[in-house]
Amino acid sequence: MSETKRTIGVLGAGAIGSTVCADLVLHGFRVVLVDTDPAALDRARDVVVEAARFGPMLRPALPRSAPEDALAAVAPSADLTALAACEFVVENVSERWEVKEEVYRALDGVLPPGVGIGVNTSSIGIGRLAATTRRPDLVVGVHFMNPSYLKDTVEVMRGADTSEECMTYVRGLLGDLGKTAVVVGDFPGFVSNRISHLFFNEAARLIEEHGLQPDVVDTIFKRCFGHRMGPLETIDLIGVDTVTLTLDSLFDSYQDPRFQASGLLRSLMADGRLGRKTGAGFYDYGASPGGSPGATTNSRRKA
Numbered sequence: 139m140s141e142t143k144r145t146i147g148v149l150g151a152g153a154i155g156s157t158v159c160a161d162l163v164l165h166g167f168r169v170v171l172v173d174t175d176p177a178a179l180d181r182a183r184d185v186v187v188e189a190a191r192f193g194p195m196l197r198p199a200l201p202r203s204a205p206e207d208a209l210a211a212v213a214p215s216a217d218l219t220a221l222a223a224c225e226f227v228v229e230n231v232s233e234r235w236e237v238k239e240e241v242y243r244a245l246d247g248v249l250p251p252g253v254g255i256g257v258n259t260s261s262i263g264i265g266r267l268a269a270t271t272r273r274p275d276l277v278v279g280v281h282f283m284n285p286s287y288l289k290d291t292v293e294v295m296r297g298a299d300t301s302e303e304c305m306t307y308v309r310g311l312l313g314d315l316g317k318t319a320v321v322v323g324d325f326p327g328f329v330s331n332r333i334s335h336l337f338f339n340e341a342a343r344l345i346e347e348h349g350l351q352p353d354v355v356d357t358i359f360k361r362c363f364g365h366r367m368g369p370l371e372t373i374d375l376i377g378v379d380t381v382t383l384t385l386d387s388l389f390d391s392y393q394d395p396r397f398q399a400s401g402l403l404r405s406l407m408a409d410g411r412l413g414r415k416t417g418a419g420f421y422d423y424g425a426s427p428g429g430s431p432g433a434t435t436n437s438r439r440k441a
């Protein structure tokens with residue numbers, strides 16, 4: 139008799155949500171994947187197929203699955219109410235307070251009592267979002283790294299009201315994905331992005347002020363500091379829009395001019411050069427818009 143699969147909701151199928159969805163299905167979950175943009179749902183299918191094909195080569199601990207089986211475990215929908223049957227929802231909609239606030243109010247009305255929400259945000263306070271719901275004890279920050287299926291650690295943000303029961307559930311879920319939770323407090327940007335977005339922004343400013351090539355900056359980080367990716371490659375992977383919106387949110391929170399997004403980030407965003415997901419950002423990814431999150435940097439040219 140086949141075991142009934144557990145079902146997790148993934149809300150937002152963009153740069154990170156698509157990889158969280160892939161991670162879950164490769165680990166044997168069913169996923170209800172909700173996004174208002176049908177193109178995002180289509181691109182997420184490609185990410186799931188790519189993760190099934192190449193993920194286990196890049197992260198040997200990742201379970202193997204035929205691409206068609208992985209795809210069969212995803213139920214895509216544009217309708218939020220499709221999430222009502224899930225045991226937990228990971229929210230990954232755009233990093234704008236107005237968007238998230240509206241989504242949390244609606245989601246709270248759709249989910250049965252007792253169902254928790256994992257906030258996959260880059261900078262927004264967990265307590266602030268939790269306060270828009272009637273289940274603040276069940277709202278917890280889960281900051282997945284990109285691409286989720288290749289990463290073994292998640293930054294978990296515990297809000298002031300997050301219950302011990304919710305923390306236990308999340309640790310268990312992450313454990314089922316072969317991940318370790320590093321728990322931090324609830325402050326804007328948490329540990330990872332409060333620090334990383336300062337050097338992302340400075341890297342963009344250096345290019346703007348001194349006309350350096352992106353790969354000069356990235357090479358210093360990789361060769362001299364031993365980072366696997368440089369800051370500009372990382373911005374392209376995350377998304378120029380998400381990084382810029384995160385800087386805006388950090389500036390709103392801290393009023394520190396170091397978080398004022400560089401003009402270059404803003405002009406790339408205005409031009410739709412969002413990085414891998416649009417095929418070009420600081421680098422040009424040729425004919426593969428949507429980007430291959432697991433691909434090496436060999437697949438891109440300087441823009």
Ligand SMILES: NC(=O)c1ccc[n+]([C@@H]2O[C@H](COP(=O)([O-])OP(=O)(O)OC[C@H]3O[C@@H](n4cnc5c(N)ncnc54)[C@H](O)[C@@H]3O)[C@@H](O)[C@H]2O)c1
Binds near residue numbers: 233237241415
């Ligand atoms: N990109 C990353 O590497 C990364 C990593 C960790 C966390 N995050 C966070 O995850 C969230 C998503 O980031 P992203 O980079 O994937 O953004 P994205 O712009 O690539 O994707 C966001 C998706 O949300 C969808 N969306 C917007 N409003 C919606 C709504 N009301 N209902 C359903 N879907 C809606 C959009 O159509 C889009 O597909 C942000 O909060 C971001 O800070 C991003």
